Amino acid sequence: MGGTEAIILTIITASTPLLLAAIGELVTERSGVLNLGVEGMMVMGAVCGFGAAYTTGSPYLGILAGIAGGMFMAFMFAVMTQTLATNQVATGLALTLLGLGLSGLIGESFVGLPGAKLEQISIPFLSTIPFIGPILFGQDILVYISIALVFATTYVLFKTRVGLIIRSVGDNHNSAHALGYNVIAVRYACILFGGACSGLSGAYLSLAYTPQWIENMTAGRGWIALALVVFSTWLPKRLAIGAYLFGAVWIMGLYVQAQGFGIPSQFLSSLPYLVTIIALVIISGNKTLTRVNTPACIGQTFVPDR
Amino acid sequence: MKKWLGFAAAIALSLAIVPTVIGSASAADKLKVGFIYVGPVGDHGWTYQHDQGRLAVENKFGDQVETTFVEKVAEGPDAERAIERLARKGAKLIFTTSFGYMEPTLKVASRFPDVKFEHATGYKQADNVATYSSRFYEGRYIIGQIAAKMSKTGVAGYIGSFPIPEVVRGINAFMLGAQSVNPDFKLKIVWVNSWFDPGKEADAAKVLIGQGADIISQHTDSTAPLQIAGENGVYAFGQASDMIAFAPKTQLTSIVDDWSSYYITRTQAVIDGTWKSGDTWGGIKDLMVGMAPYTNMPADVKAEAEATTAKIVSGEFHPFQGPITKQDGSVAAKEGETVAIGDMLGMNWYVKGIDDQLPN
Structure with a gap:
């Protein structure tokens, strides 16, 4: 494993969980719902994913369980905020706390057990090409899924009727309702999609990134994902750039330290946040475009009056 | 009527209180x-x-x-x-x-x-x-010695949490141990600025391995770095508890925190009424620092690790005994002395041979 290749591979593993969770939250927010419970859904995905993979021995069943875990949390959020019309910010924060506590309870018996690592897919011939092979053709399935999701959500949101409905619900739920769309149902679907992605991201952590279960193992990645969504101005491709930029600066910070250049580690640790924010603010400099892409009804509760 | 009500309420209250008092008495x-x-x-x-x-x-x-x-x-x-x-x-x-x-x-x-x-x-x-x-540094000295014996590249990666005296002391002890075997031993240090972030600790381990470190040591709390080392076939040391399950083929040993003897002694003291305030700084001898079994190494390396352990226990050897030179060339301890206790507790310097700069 050469130096540069190793760094690029590490950057991909560091960026993938951020991208997975953020892309789900992006869709949720596009429908006008602010779910601050990403961290809670992620950590539930991680514990369910690890638990299922450990008990059945199949990482792929683990992935499915991770998705289910995230969706279970998202479903509770949807019932609270959509059916019972609770405050989204408060419910989201509560969801994070619940997720962290509940996952600790579920995962108690999995602590200290090494799990099976999700294997890399190796495509014959292609993955043996030096340098490019392992990077492009030797990743695990979740990395490919995360990339595919970026293109799929871009396509669905901006090129299909379904996407138009989601965006209209997010921009003006009263008009969408007047046109006859079921705002609540659309938002339910988008929240569940967000939960599935967060669960997938959690499963990535406990199956591929560090194949083990430790309480609180998400360590704040859900919050980074949330921030990335806002700074990408709700555009999937920018989100991907942001996630990879964050991962790259994060890993380069560690790399520079190991080189011993004497740059303060505290500064290097804060650099990913700084660089990502600055870069995304610059690329979203067009104010009109930003305003157009911001879901106008985000965080607002919708109660149909008739 | 009101008086009667108040009286009744007082009786009811006192009745309610009685059982709780009995309860807490037992x-x-x-x-x-x-x-x-x-x-x-x-x-x-x-x-x-x-x-x-x-x-x-x-x-x-x-x-x-x-x-x-x-x-x-x-x-x-x-x-x-x-x-x-x-x-x-x-x-x-x-x-x-x-x-x-x-x-x-x-x-x-x-x-x-x-x-x-x-x-x-x-x-x-x-x-x-x-x-x-x-005195975790006792264990750190031993693993430093093992690291220098087992390393082929002569470079170890060290994952630190925060640059506080406890961690700096560990790095110095590790380096002194390594230098006792190989004076030119190199250390690459990465600070993750967290005690507990499995993902970031894993990233740090990957980066260090990518840069030629063939031994990984950590002063962070999760099992992630050891697991990454295991996956890459790189030797590593566990932290706080025996983590052999996470790298069965590459964990050399692990510094194990063992608080049970201290907790039992102190609880006993309170029961006996002999508890006194004070400061306890216990090491391997006091059973407060344990070493997990020495595994995945040749018999001679194991024998030497055990010999060092025995010398530390008997008090014949102290990891910070002189001569020790600081990174800036000044003397930390002369021949025949050990580093002063104040300097030990507030350690904010690296020993000579560490190329990195200590973050402020």
């Missing part, structure tokens, strides 16, 4: 021991080991004690409430197990003079506040 026979943890019990590292100590106390004393713990208590002012609540609930001995609980512990202790407090890794005592810590 509970008073038991010594209540409380613990405050900084992390989750399930971290399989620092907090996990403290909880093992708590369970050892329960096992040893059975019905004589009742233990309770509060986990994930943030360091700083928040801790004060958690500690005070334990004291109010009747705990007579309270262990606060992280450095950042120092001031909160002292504050609560001044309000509860008949409760005994034990603060881990701190340096301020009071009449009812004792401090305790472990």
Whole structure:
């Protein structure tokens, strides 16, 4: 494993969980719902994913369980905020706390057990090409899924009727309702999609990134994902750039330290946040475009009056 | 009529109080021991080991004690409430197990003079506040020696949490151990600025391995770096508990925190009424620092590690005995001396041979 290749591979593993969770939250927010419970859904995905993979021995069943875990949390959020019309910010924060506590309870018996690592897919011939092979053709399935999701959500949101409905619900739920769309149902679907992605991201952590279960193992990645969504101005491709930029600066910070250049580690640790924010603010400099892409009804509760 | 009502209410109240008094009287026979943890019990590292100590106390004393713990208590002012609540609930001995609980512990202790407090890794005592810590650097010296023997590239990667004296002391001890075998040994240090972030610790391990380190040592709490080392076939050392399950083929040994003997001794002292404040800094000899079995290494390396362990236990050897030169060329300890205790506790310099600069 050469130096540069190793760094690029590490950057991909560091960026993938951020991208997975953020892309789900992006869709949720596009429908006008602010779910601050990403961290809670992620950590539930991680514990369910690890638990299922450990008990059945199949990482792929683990992935499915991770998705289910995230969706279970998202479903509770949807019932609270959509059916019972609770405050989204408060419910989201509560969801994070619940997720962290509940996952600790579920995962108690999995602590200290090494799990099976999700294997890399190796495509014959292609993955043996030096340098490019392992990077492009030797990743695990979740990395490919995360990339595919970026293109799929871009396509669905901006090129299909379904996407138009989601965006209209997010921009003006009263008009969408007047046109006859079921705002609540659309938002339910988008929240569940967000939960599935967060669960997938959690499963990535406990199956591929560090194949083990430790309480609180998400360590704040859900919050980074949330921030990335806002700074990408709700555009999937920018989100991907942001996630990879964050991962790259994060890993380069560690790399520079190991080189011993004497740059303060505290500064290097804060650099990913700084660089990502600055870069995304610059690329979203067009104010009109930003305003157009911001879901106008985000965080607002919708109660149909008739 | 109103008077009668008041009288009846008073009787009802006093009746209600009686059973509770009896209840607490029987509970008073038991010594209540409380613990405050900084992390989750399930971290399989620092907090996990403290909880093992708590369970050892329960096992040893059975019905004589009742233990309770509060986990994930943030360091700083928040801790004060958690500690005070334990004291109010009747705990007579309270262990606060992280450095950042120092001031909160002292504050609560001044309000509860008949409760005994034990603060881990701190340096301020009071009449009812004792401090305790472990000489983990003894273990770090031994693993440094093993690292230099096992390394082919002569470069080890070291994952640090925060540049505080405890961690710096560990790095220096590791380096001194390595230099005793190979004077040109190199150390690459990465700070992750967290005690516990499995993902980031794993990233640091990957980066270090990518840069030619063929030994990974960590001063962070999760099992992730060891697991990454195992996956890449790189030798590594566990932290806080025996983590062999995460790298069965590459864990060389692990520095194990063992709080059980200390917790049992101190609980016994409170039961006997002989508890006194003080500072305990225990090492391998006191069974507070343990070494997991030496594995995955040739017999001669193992024999030497065991010999060093024995010398440290007998007191014949001290990891920080001179001559030791600091990175800037000044003398830390002359031949025949050991580094002064104040310098040990507040260590803020690297030994000569470490290329990196210590972050401020």
